[in-house]
Amino acid sequence: MSAISRRAVARRLSPPERSYGALGVVGTVAALELLTRGEVVASRHFPPPSATFRTLGGLLDSAEFWGDVGSTLQGWGAGLALAFAIAVPLGVTIGSSAVLYRALRVPIEFLRPIPSVALIPLVILVYGSGFESKLFLVVFGASWPLLIQTIYGMQDADPLALDTARAFGLGPVARFARVTLPGAAPYIATGLRISSSVALVLAVTAELVIGADGLGRSISLAQESAAVELMYALVVVTGIVGWLLSSAFAGAERRVLHWHTAHRRLEAAP
């Protein structure tokens, strides 16, 4: 369970409770099936889930489909990796220097709320409609959460732990590697989780608006050509991709947070 926190499901699930979730899913799908078959919801707008799943099954044989999935994941992955490579070292540098932080705080506060999608037109001009546009957008958008979280993490270094390390004769480099960085790790893990979801949203957005290859573009095309079942099938796939990625990162984050002391800020679960 990644989104609804462990606290909310803290007590171990009793045997009957274990099946509730599955029941919920089955119930929802069944309800939708009935509503659409009974034309309560017009099925040309919203096909029965069974039809959508059938289309989905068909997609699994399509090379084009997998190409789309690959393109989206490429944009997401390359963008996230680049964002990490840029934002984390930058965050470490800024976060460990009080001077740098004071100097850059205001510009960061101004630049940070800029919706990355505002840059789409500029990106189209400069990079065209291909992969580079998508990459740029993802990198720009995904860098911010990582940067901010890394800075927080660096600043949250436990002074007591640092003093203890110094008392044990550890030099500045060793202190950095053994106390500060591990202390910042949970924040970076949180930043990674947030950035991962931002990266996926921006990748799909780029595909939708700019027309780069990928699931977003195919969904848009399906909608324009009234291939409704295909559109829904692709949306479900996008959801599955999103769910797998967010579960993976949330799981990793939890593991890293597991050993960290309880001095956490109130973090939103996005």
Add this chain to the structure above:
Amino acid sequence: MRRRLLAASLELGVPVVLVAGWWLWSTRSESFYYPPLPDILSTFADTWLFERVADDVLPSLARLAAGFTIAAIFGIGLGLALGLSRPARLTLAPTVEFLRAIPTPALIPVAIVLLGIGDTMRVTIIATACVWPILLNAIDGVAGIDTTLVETARSYRVRRLDRVRWVVLPAALPQIFAGMRTSLSVGILVMVVSEMEASTNGIGFFVLQSQRTFAIPEMWSGILLLGILGYALNFGFTRIERRVLRWHRGWRASALGAA
């Protein structure tokens, strides 16, 4: 004293230096895509001060406000219900997990199919994007409420409705606000994208349209406006949050001090 002066001058100086740098570089450069900053600023004044406000800015903001409000009402309401009922929460958890993992822009074509191209669609998609952070944080906030608070209320036989209104909701409010803050950013993003994809007015539409017609300074002015709006909305929201949650800061400070 000198340190403070140094710090203050850094804080003011760096942005000034950056803006000056942008100014100089863009005036020197011949690039078509990066017009001189003075041009952008004058276009900004011409376009946005106050001509297009009614045409584009207000509709954008109205959609955002509507979508966000709907998301807040729905998210907090459902969040309360699910937070209070463990069976309901467990039942809906996987479904909610899956739905909220769908990147909202992917749902724009779906919204177009279901609702056509109009403000209903745009407001709906904004609400859809905004609801998840609020809902999930509301659930967390309610389910994670300190049991002593609830027990106290129960021991005084406070009625269920009063308990929810006066104990559960305030206790969960800090977490809900954290969710709303995320929702705001997400909402702005989706508002812009929905206007770029399927709209005939709005700031997002304007920016993309300017790009298509190669009205570059106008495009930049729109980007600048979006940046300012993003900043202003965040700033305003933080102010409101600080006011409403004044008690929370004080309480945590005293709790941490005592602990």
Add this chain to the structure above:
Amino acid sequence: MSLLEVDRLGMHYGQGRRVTEAIRDLSFAVERGELVSVIGPSGCGKTTLLRCIGGLLAPTSGAVVLRGEPVTGPPDEMAVVFQEYNRSLFPWMTVRQNVAFPLRGKGLTKHARRERGEEAIAAVGLTRSLDHYPWELSGGMQQRVAIARALAYQPSVLLMDEPFASVDAQTRADLEDLTLRVRDEFGVTIVLVTHDIDESVYLADRIVVLSPAPGRVQETVRVELPKPRDQIETRTLPEFTELRTHVHRAVKRPPEGV
């Protein structure tokens, strides 16, 4: 008939192999106007007992009887003062609002609620802090607010769960005296759980000593010290020392049959 009766109370948690028995076959009675102190070694189930009495926890066997009626949920005549005032007083409400809040369910007008609240606050000497937030006050003052809140409720039985464990010694002495004063002024019956032997002897009319888990009544000790009690005078009496030694031994004594 006693005001409050605990009748062969038992509470166990868990199922199958992982059963923990907190209290077993616990019985004692409390008369009107008494201050009964419940004391025992760590983990003896004192808090579980109090929660059962207060109707916050349903026992697995036995019953709690208040004025002849079994307790099935928090009774109208009882109020609880918890140990962690920081988590029991509502931080988003002022002192005034906190104290008046439980009176909502009592069918009083807003004006009446306000008045009762102010009276209760005056009784604990915190009129100056009416419009402060609880977390702006010291620990001792916060616990006074909690006591005022209970008083405003006008219960006939006041349950206190290690109420002074989280404050410093001098504040504790003040709060102990406040408790006695409150009992005398308002005639409320008090059941006070504590781990502090001196405190139990100082405050109580009767002390119920529990055995280690699963808790049952090890012994009941009558406290016949003169009233009004005084922090200095009473504590120097030889009877005080005798009683506290007696109770201490009782607490340390292994339960019968072990």
